[in-house]
Amino acid sequence: MTLPLLTRVYSNPQAALGLALPDWSLLIRQARNANMLARLGYVLAAVAVPAPALVHIQSQLTFARRFSSSLQWEIDCIATALQPLGIPLVLLKGAAYHAAGNTAAQGRIFSDVDILVPEAELAQVELALIRAGWSSGPIDAYDQKYYRQWMHEIPPMQHIKRQTSIDVHHNILPKTCRFCPDAAKLLARAVPTPGGYWVLAPEDRVIHSAAHLFLGGEFNHGFRDLTDLDLLLKEFSAQPGFWEVLLSRAAELKQTLAVSLALRYTGKILHTPIPAAILEQANLALSPVRWWLFDALFLSALQPDHHSCRTAWSNCAEAALFMRSHWLKMPLHLLVPHLLRKSLKPLEVLWEAKE
Amino acid sequence: MHQALTGNGLALRIGAFNVSVVSPIASVAEHILCLYPDFAVVEAGQFIDFHVGLTAPWSPRRYWHPQVNFSFDGHRPFKPLPYAQAAAFFEWGLNWCIASQSNQYLIIHAAVVEHNGQAFILPGSPGSGKSTLCAALVCRGWRLLSDEMALLSMADGLIYPAPRPVSLKNQSLDVIRAFSAEAVIGPIVNDTLKGTVGHLRPPAASVAASAYPAQAAQIIFPKYYVGSTTVLEPLSKARTLLELAEHCFNYSALGKLGFAALGDLCDVCACHQFQYSDLEEAIALFTRLATPSP
Structure with missing residues (x-):
């Protein structure tokens, strides 16, 4: 199977040299649909891009720069709202990469700011946010209970004036997930950023990104998320002993599987430079038969979300991984009633409309 | 095809x-x-x-x-x-x-027409009669740059054309049919959110010239009132800038750059609001505005 153009160009920007204009069209389309257009601008910084393609990249880079300053404003607003509580503001994912100045912030455009707070402080944090103008959208009693009882976050909140979203987490995986780590351990190693906020330790940022991508079931931003991992790994591997810390920390937080998958697929798909000994250790996480199965699923699902990158197999792979994510998220005695409830939802709506 | x-x-x-x-x-x-x-x-x-x-x-x-x-x-x-x-x-x-x-442009919800090398930007809320006025002007030989969006280049401050069929709604269709015998109006679509919609074919000359940008000279907010006389009133630059910002599609996406671009645009343009009901009078006035004084 030949790899999609965007995948090839991302891992080897020189591959873009000598592309014909229709190939540039295709590259821009794949990048646009994968939410990678601005990031492609950074990847191709040293490559001569023909003018018609450059226009699209620069248009999105302009937006990305503006996004970055809006994000800073949003983070400042959240900090002001939570300031009376006197707890450190711990940012996650995109907001964390931005605050920490990581290369993974380059060209990353997203919709929610994610924060991590101790579970005991959850009610206080929610109240402080409500006071400052955030509110949970319309959500039915079942979903409300589902979030509060089983999930690792409260229902997403939106600011009534700015329409911006915040996800307040007390952990990085649902409580019901068999891989759910001890959140106190994550908070204990959080590090301050130059701007006065907090982010997870470098290895924990990688672990969270890996857990999100490889234990979650959504792949419409899968390729972009894989490039996040690639950028984080490349940046942090400059620190001495990083790889060993990553693996031992993964074991401590029950994330050996997620990190092993992350190392294997950033290596296989994006050619992220990972020491052979570390890869070997990661490969011990699963039996060869399970690797064969996961290769078949992830090598397909992690390609850019554009029809030119899809094969007859893509839908099956994504459906299988979606089911796997539910299987990982909840034990069967919770999962079956939950799925039943969700599948009956349309009937319920119909019934309520009739009444 | x-x-x-x-x-x-x-x-x-x-x-x-x-x-x-x-x-x-x-x-x-x-x-x-x-x-x-x-x-x-x-x-x-x-x-x-x-x-x-x-x-x-x-x-x-x-x-x-x-x-x-x-x-x-x-x-x-x-x-x-x-x-x-x-x-x-x-x-x-x-x-x-x-x-x-297309953030290479600041995009203003406006019709843009050009005469004697001077581009007129006609921003308008739905129902203001901007498309009707724009259609009438291009039927009389003005160049159509767009009936829907002014593409103000962030690189050189010029307005770039994207001439497309002019969207006409409800009574405007009959007005333009009566106004110009040569106007070609495409298939009519009924019962849309905007009512009955038809499109005027853009003049061949405007399409042929669509590679050439134009310098903006006038910003005019048109407003059609039944029976109104033709009234052109100056609008302050500050007010024009604020009104234009409301009419932009990507003002917030451009941030400071967008504000600066609007400021520069208002600096070089004459700014007016305009009431009309008679298309002939409106065109005569616009033509005078676009004619260099001797």
Whole structure:
């Protein structure tokens, strides 16, 4: 199977040299649909891009720069709202990469700011946010209970004036997930950023990104998320002993599987430079038969979300991984009633409309 | 043309954009055939900016209430519309593609016409009569740059053309038919959200000149009032800037750059608000404004 153009160009920007204009069209389309257009601008910084393609990249880079300053404003607003509580503001994912100045912030455009707070402080944090103008959208009693009882976050909140979203987490995986780590351990190693906020330790940022991508079931931003991992790994591997810390920390937080998958697929798909000994250790996480199965699923699902990158197999792979994510998220005695409830939802709506 | 539309796509050169359209729907083909005859077809081997498609979704609904989807490279930014509105959906969808993907311009919701090298920007809320006024001006030989969006280049401050069919609604259709015997109006679409919609074919000369940007000289906020006399009143630059910001599609996406671009634009333009009911008087006045004083 030949790899999609965007995948090839991302891992080897020189591959873009000598592309014909229709190939540039295709590259821009794949990048646009994968939410990678601005990031492609950074990847191709040293490559001569023909003018018609450059226009699209620069248009999105302009937006990305503006996004970055809006994000800073949003983070400042959240900090002001939570300031009376006197707890450190711990940012996650995109907001964390931005605050920490990581290369993974380059060209990353997203919709929610994610924060991590101790579970005991959850009610206080929610109240402080409500006071400052955030509110949970319309959500039915079942979903409300589902979030509060089983999930690792409260229902997403939106600011009534700015329409911006915040996800307040007390952990990085649902409580019901068999891989759910001890959140106190994550908070204990959080590090301050130059701007006065907090982010997870470098290895924990990688672990969270890996857990999100490889234990979650959504792949419409899968390729972009894989490039996040690639950028984080490349940046942090400059620190001495990083790889060993990553693996031992993964074991401590029950994330050996997620990190092993992350190392294997950033290596296989994006050619992220990972020491052979570390890869070997990661490969011990699963039996060869399970690797064969996961290769078949992830090598397909992690390609850019554009029809030119899809094969007859893509839908099956994504459906299988979606089911796997539910299987990982909840034990069967919770999962079956939950799925039943969700599948009956349309009937319920119909019934309520009739009444 | 039909082969391209139903196959790999009919690629048209629209101003600075190469747009590829795929649609098996007859009304879309008829719309393009009637309103885009002067547009160049993009040759194979060129860059395509936007791939759009109009197709009927496969659902049982198609038998009693057929619908049409607009897709932008496989994504559907909008809910489906009734099948009969496919051609209008093509125009609206393409507007969205340009407005949401082109931050090389500050994009103002406005008609732009040009005479004697001077571009007039006519921003207007729906119902202000901007499209009618724009249609009347181009029927009298003014160059059409756009009836929907002013593309103000962030690089050189010039207005770039993207001439497309001028969208006319409800009574405006009869007004323009009565105003110009040569006006070619394409297939009429009834019962849209905006009422009855038809499109005026852009003049061949405007399409032929669509590679050439123009310098903005006037910003005029038109307002049609039944029975009104023709009144042109100066509008302060500060007020004009604030009003224009409200009419931009991507003002917030550009941030400071957008503010600076609007400031520069207002500095070099004369700014007015304009009331009218008589198109002939309006055109006479606009022509005087565009004529250098001796």
